[in-house]
Amino acid sequence: xxxxxxxxxxxxxxxxxxxxxxxxxxxxxxxxxxxxxxxxxxxxxxxxxxxxxxxxxxxxxxxxxxxxxxxxxxxxxxxxxxxxxxxxxxxxxxxxxxxxxxxxxxxxxxxxxxxxxxxxxxxxxxxxxxxxxxxxxxxxxxxxxxxxxxxxxxxxxxxxxxxxxxxxxxxxxxxxxxxxxxxxxxxxxxxxxxxxxxxxxxxxxxxxxxxxxxxxxxxxxxxxxxxxxxxxxxxxxxxxxxxxxxxxxxxxxxxxxxxxxxxxxxxxxxxxxxxxxxxxxxxxxxxxxxxxxxxxxxxxxxxxxxxxxxxxxxxxxxxxxxxxxxxxxxxxxxxxxxxxxxxxxxxxxxxxxxxxxxxxxxxxxxxxxxxxxxxxxxxxxxxxxxxxxxxxxxxxxxxxxxxxxxxxxxxxxxxxxxxxxxxxxxxxxxxxxxxxxxxxxxxxxxxxxxxxxxxxxxxxxxxxxxxxxxxxxxxxxxxxxxxxxxxxxxxxxxxxxxxxxxxxxxxxxxxxxxxxxxxxxxxxxxxxxxxxxxxxxxxxxxxxxxxxxxxxxxxxxxxxxxxxxxxxxxx
Numbered sequence: 107x108x109x110x111x112x113x114x115x116x117x118x119x120x121x122x123x124x125x126x127x128x129x130x131x132x133x134x135x136x137x138x139x140x141x142x143x144x145x146x147x148x149x150x151x152x153x154x155x156x157x158x159x160x161x162x163x164x165x166x167x168x169x170x171x172x173x174x175x176x177x178x179x180x181x182x183x184x185x186x187x188x189x190x191x192x193x194x195x196x197x198x199x200x201x202x203x204x205x206x207x208x209x210x211x212x213x214x215x216x217x218x219x220x221x222x223x224x225x226x227x228x229x230x231x232x233x234x235x236x237x238x239x240x241x242x243x244x245x246x247x248x249x250x251x252x253x254x255x256x257x258x259x260x261x262x263x264x265x266x267x268x269x270x271x272x273x274x275x276x277x278x279x280x281x282x283x284x285x286x287x288x289x290x291x292x293x294x295x296x297x298x299x300x301x302x303x304x305x306x307x308x309x310x311x312x313x314x315x316x317x318x319x320x321x322x323x324x325x326x327x328x329x330x331x332x333x334x335x336x337x338x339x340x341x342x343x344x345x346x347x348x349x350x351x352x353x354x355x356x357x358x359x360x361x362x363x364x365x366x367x368x369x370x371x372x373x374x375x376x377x378x379x380x381x382x383x384x385x386x387x388x389x390x391x392x393x394x395x396x397x398x399x400x401x402x403x404x405x406x407x408x409x410x411x412x413x414x415x416x417x418x419x420x421x422x423x424x425x426x427x428x429x430x431x432x433x434x435x436x437x438x439x440x441x442x443x444x445x446x447x448x449x450x451x452x453x454x455x456x457x458x459x460x461x462x463x464x465x466x467x468x469x470x471x472x473x474x475x476x477x478x479x480x481x482x483x484x485x486x487x488x489x490x491x492x493x494x495x496x497x498x499x500x501x502x503x504x505x506x507x508x509x510x511x512x513x514x515x516x517x518x519x520x521x522x523x524x525x526x527x528x529x530x531x532x533x534x535x536x537x538x539x540x541x542x543x544x545x546x547x548x549x550x551x552x553x554x555x556x557x558x559x560x561x562x563x564x565x566x567x568x569x570x571x572x573x574x575x576x577x578x579x580x581x582x583x584x585x586x587x588x589x590x591x592x593x594x595x596x597x598x599x600x601x602x603x604x605x606x607x608x609x610x611x612x613x614x615x616x617x618x619x620x621x622x623x624x625x626x627x628x629x630x631x632x633x634x635x636x637x638x639x640x641x642x643x644x645x646x647x648x649x650x651x652x653x654x655x656x657x658x659x660x661x662x663x664x665x666x667x668x669x670x671x672x673x674x675x676x677x
Contacts, residue, residue: 125169132173147254205237279440288347390416605643
């Protein structure tokens with residue numbers, strides 16, 4: 107590709123003329139460094155850094171970040187290149203290229219490789235957000251072209267992308283990037299499911315789009331009557347991986363997925379968001395329990411929007427998403443949107459400039475210190491990281507209205523230890539929405555949680571079976587070491603929490619407990635607070651002799667009538 111061809115592509119993203127000379131020099135250096143290199147596909151290697159830089163330009167990143175996209179692999183080819191960059195382009199570009207190079211330099215394997223990758227990614231976030239954004243664009247293009255690699259390597263990269271890179275994009279609020287990474291990973295990890303979901307969505311899409319256009323015309327008339335002028339009304343198709351996850355939860359019932367295609371109403375201000383919501387609810391009956399106000403209570407990654415599902419006809423459900431243009435930009439690009447549309451127009455280093463919504467990064471650093479105290483292994487650290495920071499999130503409120511971000515499945519004790527270890531260690535009770543509830547209660551988004559403390563209250567061994575987060579487990583274990591008579595931690599045996607999903611029926615619990623009784627395994631705790639919901643599991647805590655016995659228990663439980671799925675967690 108020539109500079110003229112590259113410049114033409116840059117112009118599509120409104121790159122400032124004053125930056126083009128700088129980018130031209132970076133482009134020419136990248137050409138020289140990679141001139142004799144080829145990718146496994148046979149393409150010239152330069153096609154990769156060019157593609158990465160254009161993705162960064164599309165995100166409206168600054169000239170130094172786009173140039174770093176062009177040169178992000180240059181140091182690997184020639185270490186001397188970093189000195190050249192610093193001398194001819196300045197400290198900032200040199201810093202970004204060096205940052206990406208350090209993230210890439212991982213010589214470990216297995217869990218240690220994944221762990222080191224995550225550590226370096228989050229260290230880069232703390233130093234300069236742009237390093238991680240460059241790395242995400244690098245991974246996105248690699249996933250778009252990974253088909254030429256051997257199957258084993260392709261699957262390893264796809265698995266790492268799904269579990270780590272897509273999760274990081276999600277936590278940084280980069281929803282669109284997350285969705286693309288998930289779909290590309292699914293294509294190589296679950297090819298049959300990918301093809302099935304893709305074909306099914308294509309079948310539904312034409313009729314659904316035609317129907318939505320009809321609804322759109324009715325909506326536009328009513329919005330005009332209400333004197334609401336939308337910036338844009340469009341519809342988006344659900345991404346394949348997300349559709350597959352929902353289909354799994356709904357046991358293959360497509361009719362229960364209401365947001366295969368959702369209507370988006372983008373309006374000038376927040377007042378218009380709620381006005382448009384009123385118009386939608388006036389036109390069509392809302393589906394109970396399907397309204398989410400993410401404007402008043404944003405998601406942990408900063409996402410804001412109003413979501414509602416309505417019956418446009420009997421048994422026909424349509425989802426609406428209503429947001430401002432600024433919210434839409436942030437929903438698509440996350441942290442990158444903060445960068446691109448910052449009022450100061452100057453580079454912002456580190457996560458602190460991004461406000462409270464990214465406080466979780468500093469929390470990660472504190473959490474890392476706690477686990478180091480216990481000499482946690484790489485495998486355990488990575489598993490804890492996935493649970494505490496990358497699993498589905500919920501947001502609950504303190505009595506003062508502060509939003510606390512926790513992994514799905516958290517209990518009041520997780521909340522207590524998240525606030526402060528002293529609150530956790532002296533917790534004697536919990537109020538959820540003003541009502542006293544047990545410590546085993548599974549918290550849900552929007553719950554107001556109040557922890558009642560007593561000075562003489564101390565943690566017990568049983569608490570380890572009630573918490574979900576690694577931070578809470580670590581704090582409880584530290585407290586238990588103070589009281590050795592109650593501690594069983596010297597034992598090689600591990601607590602196991604087994605989660606059983608399925609349809610409730612008379613005798614269901616008895617059949618479950620009999621599996622343990624026949625093997626003479628003592629059940630330490632059994633929690634069933636489902637209220638008829640199949641999505642809330644029955645949780646059984648026990649101490650199996652070894653992993654083989656645990657696997658046998660799981661196998662027996664799966665054979666029980668009505669059981670849909672069984673999962674376990676080692677405490």
